[in-house]
Amino acid sequence: MPEQFDRIKGESKKMRQAIKQQTIGYITAALGLVAGLAWNQAIQALINHFYPNANKSITAQFIYAVIITIVVVLLTTYMVGIFQKEENAQEHEGQEK
Numbered sequence: 001m002p003e004q005f006d007r008i009k010g011e012s013k014k015m016r017q018a019i020k021q022q023t024i025g026y027i028t029a030a031l032g033l034v035a036g037l038a039w040n041q042a043i044q045a046l047i048n049h050f051y052p053n054a055n056k057s058i059t060a061q062f063i064y065a066v067i068i069t070i071v072v073v074l075l076t077t078y079m080v081g082i083f084q085k086e087e088n089a090q091e092h093e094g095q096e097k
Contacts, residue, residue: 043064043068047060
């Protein structure tokens, strides 16, 4: 019987840790969205400062969207590569021990 309690305790601890990690992930994503929206407004204001009529042009809006998409894809790809290298290094260290 005590073994079952220990197992349940361990599972409960794992569950709390998983919930904590998920919550942190959601909060981080929400803060990232807020920061992204702030940068969006700042970049649009900068464009409007140098090209006052650009905001009215649908072509300018599409060019802006394409440029931002390319930047986001490049940054995301770069970050994923960094994290994968770190995970591979950690796995490699774990195998050596």
